[in-house]
Amino acid sequence: MEQELSNELFICGGCNAKIGPGVLGDLLSQFPKQENPNFLVGFDSSDDAAVFRIDDQTAMIQTLDFFPAMVADATLFGEIAAANALSDVFAMGGEVLTAMNIVCWPETKSTDTLGKILAGGFKKVQEAGGVLVGGHSIHDPQPKYGLSVLGRVHPDRIYRNDTCVPGDVLLLTKPLGTGIITTAYSAGEMPQEAFDAAVASMTTLNRYAAEVLKKHTVHSCTDITGFGLLGHLSEMVSNRCSATVYADSVPCLNGAYQGAKEFLITAGGQRNRNHLEADVDFQIEDYALEELLFDPQTSGGLLVSVPVEEAAALLAEIEALGLPCGIIGEVTEKGAKKITVVH
């Protein structure tokens, strides 16, 4: 694989580049609440995407995501960034309609490389069932790429990210560890196979898992990205319930645990830890496992909260899709801490 994108470390690439959740929340809270009955889901509930009702049958899903590179191969970067942006639509239970490219590109860099990024993005938009309808590019010293996506969902069948119910089982459809692995790999400290597996996971669309979900009862759903598993789980339980995480059952990419043990962790992970530490009770003595749970994911899987009777059947179908996945915990009545992590 050629180093098409910069030789510098891609530490601030991917969802590692997100501005911390606390900072964002504070900034957005200064705006007055907008009263519009058709504005169904928005940033006040920290959801994945915004949903706006058109009529009784149709609501539009609008979302966007873009970031600097987290891998050196241009085509893969395009695929991963696109898969990441498209994911929000699937996480809300919708289908992808259209996408537009968001591009920041240095004047001095070869446009052939940009062409490969766009080709990667195009491939994923098509695979998602959508149409690439345009885009916007500006010059910028640091390359960035992503998509603005428009989707559609039935207003009564929206998956919200904060509607889990005590007694529910929590399922994760992709393994954790992409932040640690891509960062360590770019520093030459992660084996090729671990990196390849992380890439395979990141370029997998959440479309397939979402299609499986449609056949089951789902109480809540979100995708795991920059705030890590604990960050997104914290949004899911919000201040209505609590959750217990079975750390040993959380699917992880090979090499990620070892990477965490060797302290190859990211700044994004530490930001997540700073933001969430007070809300999490770790009842495990495993620092590396803690880091994995804070590790910012790029194009991560879906975290789904389902009634206990659905769990086994749903897990079997998700397993059949081929990526490491698992039942990672349960939702409980609101307790002293938002999240308790046990073995």
Add this chain to the structure above:
Amino acid sequence: MKKIDAVGQACPMPVILTKRALKESNGETLLISVDNEIATQNLAKMAEQLKLSVQAEKINDSLYEVKISDPNAGNEAHAAEHPVLPDQAADTEVPSGTSYVVVLNSDFIGNGSEELGRTLMKSFLFSLTEQDVLPEKVLCYNAGALLTTEGSAVLDDLKALEEDGVEVLTCGICGEFYGVKDKLAVGTFTNMYRIVEILRNAKTVSP
């Protein structure tokens, strides 16, 4: 005192540079300069896990200094029993970094001809028996479960591995699926939780 300049480098570079310095330092105190608070926190986390003392100081908004020292520096007996970095441990049975687990997810290897793939599997397992470092475990699932079943062409090699201390594990669900649960001829059955745990923690070799 050894100085490390990690200003302008984002995590985990400060950690990587510090780890390398620790390997070469022989108990010398390290002073690492970074330009953000998060880096000081990540360095502190590493130091605490390694049982080293750490002190972080903010010099100004874009400069922080982190001092890492070994409270047991100069105490050689202590150092011998408590090597600073996990991979310096002297008392592991296997030379550090070489332990591994073999994962067999089918009864043939590779894509293309299954017949060739079965020949390759036999070659692979025979070669495995002659390695200077044997795997800790061999994990068999999906059609790999057929390898540990009565009548399998590779039983002799798997048994030889077992005799030499390798744990041979077969996924129980897979044994059931292929109808061979009562014909396990080498090793034991295990469940997916244990398989995930093993895969998470080990360096895996998947031919």
Add this chain to the structure above:
Amino acid sequence: MIDRKHYGIVAFPTSQAAAAAEAVVLEASRECRLIPMPEQISAGCGLVLQTHLDDLNAVLSLLSERSISNDGCYEVRFENRKKSVEEWHD
């Protein structure tokens, strides 16, 4: 069971020839199996025929009866996880 610590091998120009030899030897009810070519003989990836050390003479006769030529015979020792390979002489 062929002794893993001390055994004979017959090498052939191609893996296919080795496979043909295996069929002939098995037909004559002598134990043998195809194993990877040891690096000490050749760096390429091929298959050789493993046999009991004391069977080598008989195996060579069988093969010459069927006009299957070989690329040499070797004696292999595997002790303390280290392998040594020497040319075999009767």
